[in-house]
Amino acid sequence: MSTIETASATEATADAMRTIPHWIDGAPRPSTSGRTAPVYNPATGAVQAEVALADQAEIDEAIASAQRGYETWKGYSIAKRQTVLFAFRELLNSRKRELAEIVTAEHGKVLSDAMGEILRGQEVVELATGFPHLIKGAFSENASTGIDVYSLKQPLGVVGVISPFNFPVMVPLWFVPIAIAAGNAVVLKPSEKDPSAALWLAQIWKEAGLPDGVFTVLQGDKLAVDGLLTSPVVQAISFVGSTPIAQYIYETASQHGKRVQALGGAKNHMLVLPDADLDLVADQAVNAGYGAAGERCMAISVVLAVEPVADDLIAKIQDRIGKLKIGNGAGVDGVEPDMGPLITDIHRAKVSSYVDIAEQDGAKIVVDGRNFQVDGHEDGFFFGPTLIDDIPTSSRAYREEIFGPVLSVVRVDSYDEGLDLINSGEFGNGTAIFTNDGGAARRFQNEVQVGMIGINVPIPVPVAYHSFGGWKKSLFGDAKAYGVHGFDFFTREKAITSRWLDPATHGGINLGFPQNN
Numbered sequence: 001m002s003t004i005e006t007a008s009a010t011e012a013t014a015d016a017m018r019t020i021p022h023w024i025d026g027a028p029r030p031s032t033s034g035r036t037a038p039v040y041n042p043a044t045g046a047v048q049a050e051v052a053l054a055d056q057a058e059i060d061e062a063i064a065s066a067q068r069g070y071e072t073w074k075g076y077s078i079a080k081r082q083t084v085l086f087a088f089r090e091l092l093n094s095r096k097r098e099l100a101e102i103v104t105a106e107h108g109k110v111l112s113d114a115m116g117e118i119l120r121g122q123e124v125v126e127l128a129t130g131f132p133h134l135i136k137g138a139f140s141e142n143a144s145t146g147i148d149v150y151s152l153k154q155p156l157g158v159v160g161v162i163s164p165f166n167f168p169v170m171v172p173l174w175f176v177p178i179a180i181a182a183g184n185a186v187v188l189k190p191s192e193k194d195p196s197a198a199l200w201l202a203q204i205w206k207e208a209g210l211p212d213g214v215f216t217v218l219q220g221d222k223l224a225v226d227g228l229l230t231s232p233v234v235q236a237i238s239f240v241g242s243t244p245i246a247q248y249i250y251e252t253a254s255q256h257g258k259r260v261q262a263l264g265g266a267k268n269h270m271l272v273l274p275d276a277d278l279d280l281v282a283d284q285a286v287n288a289g290y291g292a293a294g295e296r297c298m299a300i301s302v303v304l305a306v307e308p309v310a311d312d313l314i315a316k317i318q319d320r321i322g323k324l325k326i327g328n329g330a331g332v333d334g335v336e337p338d339m340g341p342l343i344t345d346i347h348r349a350k351v352s353s354y355v356d357i358a359e360q361d362g363a364k365i366v367v368d369g370r371n372f373q374v375d376g377h378e379d380g381f382f383f384g385p386t387l388i389d390d391i392p393t394s395s396r397a398y399r400e401e402i403f404g405p406v407l408s409v410v411r412v413d414s415y416d417e418g419l420d421l422i423n424s425g426e427f428g429n430g431t432a433i434f435t436n437d438g439g440a441a442r443r444f445q446n447e448v449q450v451g452m453i454g455i456n457v458p459i460p461v462p463v464a465y466h467s468f469g470g471w472k473k474s475l476f477g478d479a480k481a482y483g484v485h486g487f488d489f490f491t492r493e494k495a496i497t498s499r500w501l502d503p504a505t506h507g508g509i510n511l512g513f514p515q516n517n
Contacts, residue, residue, distance in 0.1 A: 272433075
C-alpha cells in the first residue's frame with residue numbers, strides 16, 4: 001500500500017469556529033440551544049466546525065414550519081410540483097462537484113466516491129420527476145348498478161427522514177424527492193458527523209422554487225430524533241443506520257402511530273464457486289470490501305471461498321491491496337487516492353477492536369491495517385485495508401457488522417455449506433455469488449434468504465425504479481426505500497363509492513348490508 005500526501009487544510013481556530021445551523025422556514029436558522037458537537041476533517045483529525053444540536057423549542061419550531069409548508073404545498077397542482085422537481089434535478093446535476101467536495105471534507109471519502117453517491121441519489125430524483133403516473137388512483141365505472149368506485153392517493157403530511165453519516169447525500173435523496181413529489185413536507189435530521197450537505201440540498205430546493213417549510217433541516221442528536229419519533233404532527237419516519245437503532249426507531253415511532261421504514265445493518269457475504277474467474281472475484285472483492293473505507297451497508301465483508309480456490313484468491317486479493325493508495329480523499333495535484341479515512345477516531349478504534357477479536361479467536365491476519373498512518377496526516381482517522389483468513393464463524397468479528405475496511409475469508413467445502421452460513425445469519429441485506437454456472441446462480445437467487453442479490457455483481461444496489469431493502473434484521477417495517485415502495489409509503493389511499501341518483505327513481509329503504517347488483 002502507498003499513501004497520497006496532501007497539504008493540511010487550514011482548520012478553523014477555536015475563536016473563529018463556525019457553527020452549522022438548522023434550515024427552517026426556507027433559510028438558515030442559527031441555534032440558540034447552546035449545545036453543539038464537533039465536525040471533524042477525518043483526513044487531518046482536526047475540528048473544522050461545530051454543528052448545532054437542537055433543543056425542544058427548536059424541534060417544535062422545525063416541525064411547525066414543516067406543517068405550514070405542507071398546508072401550502074399540498075395545494076400545488078401536479079404540474080407545478082413537477083416543475084420544481086425538474087428544476088431541482090437540473091441544479092443538482094450542474095453543481096454536483098461542489099456538493100461532492102463538501103461530502104469529502106466532512107466524511108473523508110474520495111471525491112470520485114462522493115460523486116458516485118450523488119449520481120445514485122440523482123437517479124431517485126429523476127424517478128421522482130415522473131411521479132404523476134405513480135400517484136394515480138384507479139376508477140371502476142358502474143361497479144354496481146349506477147355506482148362508480150374510485151381511489152385517490154394523497155400525501156401523509158409532515159414526514160421525518162433520519163439519515164446516516166456514510167451517505168449524507170444519497171440516503172436523503174432516497175426519500176426526500178419522492179416524499180416531496182407526493183405532496184408531503186420533510187424534516188431531515190442528518191448525521192451530526194457530516195451535516196453540511198443537508199444545508200446545501202436545502203438551498204438548492206429553495207432555488208428550485210420549493211415553498212418555505214416544505215424541506216427543513218433539523219440538526220441534532222438523540223433529542224432531535226426522539227422529537228420526530230414522538231411528535232403527533234409527524235406522520236411517517238424513514239431511517240437508515242445500524243440495526244439496534246433501526247429497531248429502536250421502528251418500535252418507538254410505531255408506538256406513536258407512525259408509518260416506519262427503518263433500514264438496518266448488514267453482514268454481506270460473497271459466495272465464490274470453484275468455476276469463478278478469480279481475477280474478476282479479486283478485483284470485485286477489493287472494490288466491495290474497501291471502497292468508501294468499508295463504511296457502507298452494502299459492503300462485502302465476508303468471502304465464502306468454496307475450496308480449492310481460497311489460497312489462490314487470497315493471494316490475488318493481497319496483491320491488489322498492496323497497490324492501493326490511501327490518503328486524503330480530496331487528493332493532491334489532481335491525483336486521487338483509492339481510499340480515504342474513517343469518519344472519526346472513535347469509529348477507527350471500534351474497527352480495530354474487531355481485528356483484535358478475530359486475532360484472539362484464532363484467525364490469521366494476512367494484511368493488517370491497524371496503526372496505519374498517512375505521511376503528513378498522522379492525526380487523520382486512517383485505517384488500512386485488512387484481510388483476515390480462517391476466521392471462526394463463532395467469532396464476533398465474523399458475526400457482527402464492522403463497518404470498516406476489513407475483509408474476512410471463510411473456507412467452505414461446498415455451495416450448500418456457504419448457503420447455510422448466509423441463511424443462518426441475523427442479517428439479510430445484500431449478498432453475491434460469483435460463478436460461470438447459470439444453474440448454480442439461478443438456484444442461489446431462489447434459495448438465499450437475502451433482500452438484494454448480485455450475480456457476478458458485488459454490490460447489488462437496485463436502480464431507482466426498483467426498491468432498496470433487505471430481509472430479517474436488515475429492515476424493520478414493510479416498505480423498502482424508493483421505487484414503487486417509496487411512493488406507496490409516502491401516500492395514503494382513499495376509496496370513494498359514488499352514486500348520482502336519477503331524480504325519477506329512488507332506491508327506497510333497505511337496512512341490509514350493501515350488495516352489488
